[in-house]
Amino acid sequence: MGDYKKASNKAIGRENFGIYFTGGALLLILLVVCYVMVIVLVNGLGVFWQKPLVEWHLKGGETLLGYENQRDVNSAGQDIVQIKIANRDIVGSDYKWIKLANVLTQNLPENALLVERYEYGDFFGYLGNSKIDSKNKLAELKDKITQLDSKSERLTNLTDEINKLDLKVFNNNNLIKSLTYEGAENASPELTLLRNENETLIGLIGNIAQKKNKILALNSQLNITLKLANGKDFILPIEKILHFNFPNQMGLVDKVGDYLRKLWRLLSEEPREANTEGGIFPAIFGTIIMVFLMSILSFPLGVITAIYLQEYAKRGWLLSVVRISVNNLAGVPSIVYGIFGLGFFIYGIGGFIDQTFFSEFLPTPTFGTGGILWASLTLGLLTAPVVIVSTEEALATIPQGVRESSLALGATKFQTVLKVVLPLASPGMLTGFILAMARAAGEVAPLMITGVVKLAPSLPIDGEFPFIHLNRKFMHLGFHIFDVGFQSPNVEASRAMVYMTTLLLLFIVILMVSIAIYIRSRMIEKYSTSSI
């Protein structure tokens, strides 16, 4: 009895060790994932929450306006604070480290002003010195902004007019060319008429352009004098103002509104100032379009290959070799695929297309250079093994009896695969699609040599004929993180953008995967209620 008990205690001990060991490993991984998620969430989501602007009075009479960004301890063991003081164009940097011991007092000035600008990041300061002064200044500011707005409207109208006239001139020129080509005399009345018309038109265009320039010159003179924290004046051109507010007067509702406004701007606008400001819409768009194009190539290719391997190929050493190779392909470093894409798609196929169809543009390449199509195709090849392997596994789990039932009803093998086997295998296949999409969305290295750029002048899909421009270069969230976070001259200022971009990339991946998982669970519900 005693022996029995001892043995069982030992067994329980071993059992417990097993549980702790495996559970511990799981816990470790979960902790790391949570840590990453929390860091990204806290930093990313906090970026747009407007902090109050604090006045820091320092020893020696210096006054700073801004908010605390982070704390640290310097080499001498003193506490130091990094303050965001903005005004990059005046001070040279958005941030300033000060010793905590040097801070005499802090207060929240009610009239602290924050201006988001088209250039040089934010401006922190005041409208005027006194209350009345500030009130007048606010009226002046608003008035000038309205002035500018009405003028901008006029400007766009003028630009439209110029474009219209330009088009007329262009058409006339074409007409002249074709008439000359057809053999019209140089001095023929028709040609003279056209030439005269063009001259008048060009004159008109010149007049309008002058008007435009005048307005532009006036606009750039339109400015307002603001106050800095150190009491000095600062002249801000009105046309540089993107948005302004008074952070210390904002209530909770204002702050939420402000947050949403900034978030929307991030999602919908194009980047400014070397990608450190503005939005990341082109990168979001590029990422989604690329994953979509990748799927169009990778899914059918992978599924068809898997069907051949699993259903048709003769079993034997050759098949085994092919299987092992496909499995290994899934592990080839992505940069190798990138190089292959560059050599095969861009120089090979792209070069060939250019020579055959776009030779009039050479040596400027049309398809013989990186573009979203080539990048997507490269990623399609990269993810195809994932799709192949998972589809094969899914097909292998379908019982032979189901296939035989179909064959016994007079179906051909192809009909059987198409109508019976694939529907049953679809949940498993979707798992492969999910993995492939997640991998493609996060992959950066191969894109860098097949068509991603830090700033694309236009989107791969837009309103310009033929609407889908697969030869265009594109932006991508993953590359954006790399570029803004590590290649930017102003790393501190772009940190917020990096966190936000990371969060968005994670969000897009999670969203796509969730949709796929949802579809899969619906399919599993539909297809595998049970069978005896």
Next chain:
Amino acid sequence: MAPVQTTNKTSIIKITDLDFFYGDTQALFKINLTIAKNRITSFIGPSGCGKSTLLRCMNRMYDVIRNTKASGSILFDNNNILQTSTDVTGLRRRIGMVFQKSNPFAKTIYENVVYGLRIAGENKKSVLDQAVEESLKGTSLFDEVKDRLNESALGLSGGQMQRLCIARAIAIKPDVILMDEPCSALDPKSTAKVEELMLNLKKDYSIVIVTHNMQQSSRISEYTAFFLEGRLMEKDTTQKIFTNPSKKETEDYITGKFG
């Protein structure tokens, strides 16, 4: 039902000198057997004696397995179906098969039943509707599932699934139905239903059933064939086999002395 030309009026399939090989191993030896028309013939014998193999020969299902070879002849409709020139899909439409494990497709009940028709190119709704009703009634499944024809077939019970598989097989109106242990996974009640069903089907179809259940064989079949180690030992009317078998092995097997 289309009139069937057969080798003679009472038999529908005639097997002569059939040898069958899985790779190098021979599974059937010189089988000579006729299957009676509009009758139920049962195959009995110990496990591994080649019953399923013979069944698979009759609709060329062995094609699915690699490295198989059959020689001799199986005459159906005056053609030797073992010839490579045989239109296999057409043959399987006329000689249907029901398996031991029911294998409904991941489709609705309706689509399961009309699968064979759709495969054959029949897409007219009225024809399909009628086929569904007829075959489900024929398998007495209609009343049980008529309100859920558009639900997944995978939600049916085991017995219902097996009857659905039979309905699926008769929807294309074959001449012969081969059944490989159709009741081995069913409870007694479902088994009784399937047996009743077979007796009904006999009017229009010739049925071959493989079974390990002696009572079942004696209850439903007119003819019984006993196999042993790849050889046909004895074939006769069921009554004769069960009351007065001419071979000792048959008697031993039936009385449970071996197998």
